[in-house]
Amino acid sequence: MSKKTIFGLLSVLLVLGLVVGCAPKAPAVETPAEEAPAAEAPAAEKPATAKKMTFAIIHLQEGNPYFAVEENGVKEAAAELGVDFIFKGPATMDVASQIELVDSLIAQKVDVIGISAIDPNALVPLGQKAMNAGIKFFSWDSPVAKEGRLLHTDAAAPEALGRVEAQMMGKMLNYEGKVAVISAGATNENSNLWVKWIQEELKDPKYSKMELVEVTYGDDDYQKSYNLAQSLYKKYPDLKGFIAPTSVGIVAASKFIKDEGLTGKVFATGLGLPSEMKEYIKDGICLEMALWNPIDQGYLTIYISEALVNGKLTPKAGEKFTAGKLGELEVVDIGSGNLIVYQGQPKVFDQSNIDEFAAIF
Amino acid sequence: MKSIPFKKSFEPVSFFLRWEWILVILIILVSILNTFLSPYFLNISNLYDMTFNFLERGFITLIMAFVIISGNMDFSVASTLALSSCIMGILYHEGMNIWMAVLLALVFGAGAGFFNGTIITRLKIPAFAATLGTYAFYRGVAWVLLENNAVTNFPAQFTALGQGDLPGTEFPIPLFVYILLLIPAAIILHRTTFGRYTYAIGGNKEVSRFSGIQTDRIVRIIFTLSGLVSALAGVFMAARYGSVRADIAPDATLDVVTIVVLGGVSIAGGTGTISGVVLSLFLLGIVRYGMNLINVPPQEQIVITGLLLIFSVFIPQVVNRFSLGKEAKN
Numbered sequence: 001m002s003k004k005t006i007f008g009l010l011s012v013l014l015v016l017g018l019v020v021g022c023a024p025k026a027p028a029v030e031t032p033a034e035e036a037p038a039a040e041a042p043a044a045e046k047p048a049t050a051k052k053m054t055f056a057i058i059h060l061q062e063g064n065p066y067f068a069v070e071e072n073g074v075k076e077a078a079a080e081l082g083v084d085f086i087f088k089g090p091a092t093m094d095v096a097s098q099i100e101l102v103d104s105l106i107a108q109k110v111d112v113i114g115i116s117a118i119d120p121n122a123l124v125p126l127g128q129k130a131m132n133a134g135i136k137f138f139s140w141d142s143p144v145a146k147e148g149r150l151l152h153t154d155a156a157a158p159e160a161l162g163r164v165e166a167q168m169m170g171k172m173l174n175y176e177g178k179v180a181v182i183s184a185g186a187t188n189e190n191s192n193l194w195v196k197w198i199q200e201e202l203k204d205p206k207y208s209k210m211e212l213v214e215v216t217y218g219d220d221d222y223q224k225s226y227n228l229a230q231s232l233y234k235k236y237p238d239l240k241g242f243i244a245p246t247s248v249g250i251v252a253a254s255k256f257i258k259d260e261g262l263t264g265k266v267f268a269t270g271l272g273l274p275s276e277m278k279e280y281i282k283d284g285i286c287l288e289m290a291l292w293n294p295i296d297q298g299y300l301t302i303y304i305s306e307a308l309v310n311g312k313l314t315p316k317a318g319e320k321f322t323a324g325k326l327g328e329l330e331v332v333d334i335g336s337g338n339l340i341v342y343q344g345q346p347k348v349f350d351q352s353n354i355d356e357f358a359a360i361f
Numbered sequence: 362m363k364s365i366p367f368k369k370s371f372e373p374v375s376f377f378l379r380w381e382w383i384l385v386i387l388i389i390l391v392s393i394l395n396t397f398l399s400p401y402f403l404n405i406s407n408l409y410d411m412t413f414n415f416l417e418r419g420f421i422t423l424i425m426a427f428v429i430i431s432g433n434m435d436f437s438v439a440s441t442l443a444l445s446s447c448i449m450g451i452l453y454h455e456g457m458n459i460w461m462a463v464l465l466a467l468v469f470g471a472g473a474g475f476f477n478g479t480i481i482t483r484l485k486i487p488a489f490a491a492t493l494g495t496y497a498f499y500r501g502v503a504w505v506l507l508e509n510n511a512v513t514n515f516p517a518q519f520t521a522l523g524q525g526d527l528p529g530t531e532f533p534i535p536l537f538v539y540i541l542l543l544i545p546a547a548i549i550l551h552r553t554t555f556g557r558y559t560y561a562i563g564g565n566k567e568v569s570r571f572s573g574i575q576t577d578r579i580v581r582i583i584f585t586l587s588g589l590v591s592a593l594a595g596v597f598m599a600a601r602y603g604s605v606r607a608d609i610a611p612d613a614t615l616d617v618v619t620i621v622v623l624g625g626v627s628i629a630g631g632t633g634t635i636s637g638v639v640l641s642l643f644l645l646g647i648v649r650y651g652m653n654l655i656n657v658p659p660q661e662q663i664v665i666t667g668l669l670l671i672f673s674v675f676i677p678q679v680v681n682r683f684s685l686g687k688e689a690k691n
Contacts (some may be wrong), residue, residue, distance in 0.1 A: 062659050091659030094611050095602065100414045104653030107407040121513045121604035125524050145513075186509045187606065236489070 022328045052084050055305040057116040057298070058098065059089040060142060060188075064220060066273060066294055068245045069361045073298030080324055081306050084264065087298075093185055093219060095119045102126050106133055112305035115149075116141035120189045124148030136308040141188045142299050151315045151331060151339040152306055155292035156346045158190060162243070164346050165270055166207070168288040169241050172267045176209040177240030178233020180232045182225050182253055182270075184246040186217040194245040194271075213239070225252035233260070242350045244270035249287060254280035274349050274357035281354045289347045295361055300326060300343055315339050377503065380625035384640035387458060388647060394652035402654055409533050411650040414523070416535040417594040418613055419642045422620045423546040424590040426638045427583045429621055430550070432563035432630030433488035435584065437477060438591045439613035440499035445470040445593035447503045450605030452511030458476075459519050467592045473499060474588020478581035496614065503607040510604040523600025533599055542590070547635040554578065563630030619666070620645055625675040645669070 057074055066312055071087050078085045086105070090097030091273060098118050105113055111128055117123045126211040127148035130137040136150060143152040155161075169179055178183035181198065186192040195215055202212055213236050218225030225248055231238050233256070242253035252270040257266050263285050272289045281284045307313040310323045315334035332340050349357055395402040402408075421438050428435045449466035453459050473495070481492045525534050550556040561569040562576050570576045594613075599605045624641035626633025645666065652662050 086656055088656065088658065091663060092612065094608075095606075096414070096610065097659070099602075100649070100653060103414060104409060104650065104656075107401045107404070107410060108654060109401070119511070119602070119604065119606065121511055122602035125601070125603050127519065187511075187608065192509075311511075 006349055010333060011187050028158045041268075042246070052082070052203045053111045053306075053309060054086065054108075054304055055112045055114065056086040056110045057140075057301050057305075058101055058105075058113065059087070060098075060116050060118055060185075061093045061220065062091055064089075064248070065276065070274065070294045070298035070361075073293075073295035073300075074294070074302055075298075077299040077302035077324060081302060083302070083306065085302065087189050089116075089318070090118075091158050093118055095187075099123070099126055102130070106130050106135060109133070110135060111309050112136040112138070113116060114138050114140050114301045114305055115144065116143070117144045117189075118185065119187045120145045121148075130358040136305065138304060138308065140297065140304075142188050143359045146336075150308060151304075151313070151341060153297075153341040153343065154190065155294075155297050155343045157342055159197045159200075160192035160196040161271070161290065161346050163201040164290050164348065165194065165245060166198045166201035168269045168290065168348070169243050169267070170207055170210065172269060172287050173210065173240050176206055178211050178236055178238055179241040179243055180213050180239060181215040181216045181237065182228050182232075182242055182246070182249040183215060183243045183262050184218065184220045184249065186219075198243060198245070218244075218246065218252065220246055220248045222248055222252050226256055227250040229253045229256035233262075233266070240266060242266070242270070244267045244268065244272075247271060247273045247276065250286070251276050257285050258283065272349075273361060274354055275359075275361055278354050279360040281349065281351055288350045290348050292343060292345075292347055293361065296326060299324065300329075300341075304341065380676070381634060381637045382405070384624070384637060384644055388640060388644050391644065391647050391651060392418055395411065395647065395654070398651065399654040402651060406531060408650075409526070409531055409536070411646060412536050413534055414650070415642060415646040416539050417534070417598045417601070417610075418620065419539050420542055420590050421587075421596070421613070421617045421634065422516055422596045422624070422638050423542055424583070424587045425617050425621045426546070426624070426633055426635060427550065427559055427624055428488075429618075429626050429628065430563045430630060430633050431559045431580060431583055432566060433580060433583070434483065434492060434618075434628075435474075435488065436492040436614050437473070437495040437499055438587060438617060439610045440496050440503070441470055441473045441588050441591040442595035442610050442613060443607060444473065444499040444503040444506075444595075445592035446451065446599045446605050446609065447507045447512075447607055449596060450599065451506060452517070454512045459516055459580055463519075463596050466596055467589060470592020470595070471534075471585050471589040475585040476590070477588065478584030481584065482577040482580050492654075500607075509609040510606075513603060515600070515603060516643050519601050520600045523597045523602070538597070543635065543639060550624075555582075559583065560631055561563050564631075566630075590678065619670055623670060625673070650668050 017179055025267050026343060052252045059070070067089060074087050088101065090101055095118050099122065102115065102123070102127065113135055115123065120143055120196060123144045124147060127137045127144055138151050138153065139149045140153045144165045181195055183195050202210060214232060216232065218228050227254060229242060244250035244253050244292055250268055250270040253268040254277065257263060257268060258280065263283055268280065269289050273291065277286060277289055281289070300323050304313070307321045313319055313331065315331050317331055317339060319331045320328050323329050326343070332342065334340050409486060425435065425438065429632050448469050449462045452462040452465060477492055477495055480486050481488050522534055526532055527537055550559065558569065558574045560578050561574055562579060565577055578670040598609055621638055622628060623645065624633065624637035626638065648665065648669070649662065652665065
């Protein structure tokens with residue numbers, strides 16, 4: 001090989017050699033005396049002294065206002081319980097970035113990892129790796145396949161959420177007209193479940209004069225969702241409504257309706273954040289929409305983490321635990337060992353209560 | 362453009378004034394910094410785990426070096442990766458033996474690459490345009506084939522490829538494969554006529570052709586290999602995730618090009634080394650890993666990576682001017 005290549009490879013080997021030589025083989029946290037002392041003193045404490053626990057909550061994407069709201073709940077619960085938390089998500093909604101994040105958390109030996117998964121299957125190997133390393137691993141919002149996590153927590157049953165969206169749209173349109181769905185990411189299992197239940201609800205005879213023309217995926221991206229609203233309306237000029245089971249999609253669809261001056265002729269509904277949808281609800285573009293309290297969802301993830309670490313939750317079907325201000329919640333088995341904790345029922349927002357909730361979230 | 366490098370006597374100053382040495386220094390500096398910032402960094406298990414995150418892209422960087430040095434570009438690598446692994450997934454799902462499906466995926470990848478090479482050489486469409494087209498086309502076909510579904514339930518021996526270590530050790534299998542690929546890549550690029558021709562074509566394609574070098578054939582071979590290696594990366598990625606979807610590796614192409622350019626390969630073609638590409642892969646991997654260990658927000662990570670890239674384009678210019686000046690003096 002040329003001298004350059006030899007030296008290049010030698011350099012890599014040199015670096016690797018330094019690493020191998022200086023690092024202990026066993027997964028010890030402290031570095032040996034010859035290296036500079038590690039910066040973090042708390043991390044070096046042995047478990048005998050009560051070390052402050054760290055719970056890592058991973059969401060789908062940085063920059064999504066919905067998760068920013070959730071963080072308030074996480075902070076509140078962490079303060080109540082006296083634990084540290086890490087709350088972050090990948091910069092782009094892609095699986096590899098989320099895997100990288102979880103990997104680095106496993107390396108940091110956090111106590112619990114709770115994740116809203118971009119892809120339910122790709123996180124399974126990592127979930128098992130975490131659990132093998134003694135880290136409690138569960139999913140929230142967007143589930144990981146059941147073999148890859150201890151349990152999943154959802155705000156409300158997908159069936160309830162899906163059906164209520166279709167019901168609201170039906171009421172707004174007087175049960176007549178064409179509707180389209182603008183969903184989130186194509187791989188998000190929970191939004192896909194909601195869409196499925198929207199479709200199920202629409203099979204009921206009272207919706208016979210309504211037609212769901214298309215299901216599209218806006219990836220929780222505002223611009224993409226807006227463009228979808230545009231192209232759907234162009235394709236179906238007699239479209240009467242958009243159902244968006246995503247807080248980004250519902251805003252985009254509503255804005256489109258407002259921009260095109262279609263208020264009163266075309267309607268939007270779905271799952272939305274009150275603070276973002278207040279103007280459209282008041283304008284009458286969206287007469288009703290649903291959600292749960294995302295602050296409570298964030299709050300719950302920390303309480304679940306604590307219950308898992310302290311053994312209050314094995315988890316097993318039928319177990320109950322107290323989630324702070326949310327009261328007593330139960331673990332349900334929705335089939336073949338698929339353990340879920342539901343936060344509550346969907347909450348409907350309309351002109352009568354939007355002001356009150358827009359101030360909170 | 363620099364002339365084709367020939368063997369000259371060892372000159373210490375200009376030898377050490379190379380981009381690759383700057384990368385080595387950076388790797389050492391970043392490693393020291395990471396050790397200060399996090400107690401979890403200098404742990405061999407964690408470091409091996411770190412490599413899993415970038416090795417699939419690493420495979421592709423080795424062949425992308427050839428592509429760019431020859432004065433071309435391949436935007437379609439991520440799409441070929443996705444489409445090949447989708448085909449593998451579908452074949453496996455339909456009952457084919459997993460290894461047979463892997464083999465067919467590789468054959469398909471090579472074919473996809475050959476298609477790129479053919480459009481570029483026979484239809485004379487510039488590589489940028491041609492591979493932008495296949496970038497969309499291959500990904501599109503992947504979506505049509507698999508739609509919104511995933512193929513899962515791969516056998517354990519298969520997923521071990523992407524997630525496992527060499528039996529009896531903690532050495533990751535993908536890392537081992539990366540080393541297996543990098544040795545022939547280095548030898549071919551730096552020690553064979555094929556490699557020299559690659560530089561020549563990147564330096565000046567017309568002159569190379571008039572000198573009797575079969576530029577078209579070489580470019581086609583390079584693109585075919587690009588497709589083949591992309592498919593291989595796709596296979597390993599599917600093994601690591603335990604699932605195949607049409608949308609895997611959406612930004613891999615940009616990542617791969619970033620790594621190659623940071624490794625000292627000029628976009629204009631004609632310069633660059635495999636050692637540079639190897640060092641840059643690890644440098645970027647270590648930087649990313651270190652940032653994740655101290656929980657730097659992802660948006661800030663992008664800024665830092667971007668700065669590194671700008672730095673990588675700027676410094677070689679300075680280094681070149683310096684060493685060319687030295688050569689002129691001699």
